[in-house]
Amino acid sequence: MARSSVSLRLTLAIAVLALLPVLGGWWAWKGWGPLQQEATVLVKKGTSINQVADQLEREGVIRSASLFKLWARARKLQLIRGEYTFKSRASLSDVTGKLRRVEIHYTLVSIPEGAHAWAVQRRLKDFVPEQVFWILWKSRRLARAAGFERAETLEGLAAPATYRLHHAMEPEEVMLMLVEAFHNQVRPKLEGGVLPPYETLVLASLVEKETKLPEEQPRVAGVYKRRLALGMRLQCDPTSLYARWLLGDLRFTAPLVADIRRSHRFNTYAVSGLPPTPIAIPSASAIEAAKAPLGGKDLYFVATGKGGHTFAPSLKDHNRNVGEYRKEIIRQRKTIHG
Secondary structure: OHHHHHHHHHHHHHHHHHHHHHHHHHHHHHOOOOOOOOEEEEEOOOOOHHHHHHHHHHOOOOOOHHHHHHHHHHOOOOOOOEEEEEOOOOOHHHHHHHHHHOOOOOEEEEEOOOOOHHHHHHHHOOOOOHHHHHHHOOOHHHHHHHOOOOOOOOOOOOOOEEEEEOOOOOHHHHHHHHHHHHHHHOHHHHOOOOOOHHHHHHHHHHHHHHOOOOOOHHHHHHHHHHHHHHOOOOOOHHHHHHHHHHOOOOOOOOOOHHHHHOOOOOOOOOOOOOOOOOOOOOOHHHHHHHHOOOOOOOOEEEEOOOOOEEEEOOHHHHHHHHHHHHHHHHHHHHHHHO
């Protein structure tokens, strides 16, 4: 009886000892990891299995780089560069699973219609360092990818859209994404207008910045097209602001007298013809307006103060409309201030 009891205990001990490596392996694989709080790890292009294993251990995501390497080689893991987010206490199984399934964490960045260079730069600042952005902004290679190799800058050459970005992307890759979207989605729509494609884009950007109302945009484009045909200066307020910003004065206010009088190649109060580049990203409706400007005799327009514009064929009529606009602004101020 005593011998039987000893034998049983010995058998159980042997079984437990045999299970310990199994249990230890299970815990190493499925048990809580060392990570104290959610963390993001960037897997850059060209990163090796050894490098990412050491990085994960160094940043406290996993306990054992060696175990990770054994698993990765056994499963022939193909690393896909990206931004990976791991929750606190993520197990080694959780970590390797995310990498195997390529569960990249993306940030949605919207580039809206009407955005100009400085607005685009601010929206991309977490992905493209400011100095790098302005270098890439003048890249001929990127302009070529957009479909306009001779464009001075990428102004107007980004498609208005929401982009899925991650921090493992290279800055040039981010910018390339924007111009390739333009090439595929916008560039074909510039064909078939009354002006060549790039000039259509430039005119559309002026129209976009003058009015957001789709019903007014063909009429504004018509005014500018007639002025171009007559050799009149376009006198587009937004171009005077763009000239100000190019000179480093980034006050985003209404044009001042100094802006309108400034001698600058982008200021259409100072020079004839279209500006050298677009001044913003035009909407689809602005592009359509620039392709087919509305006919008529109007050569002037001024804001009504109520959200739209009043058009006129003569300077006399225009001056009267300007007077009405000023009266409306005075009336609104009196209403606000009692």
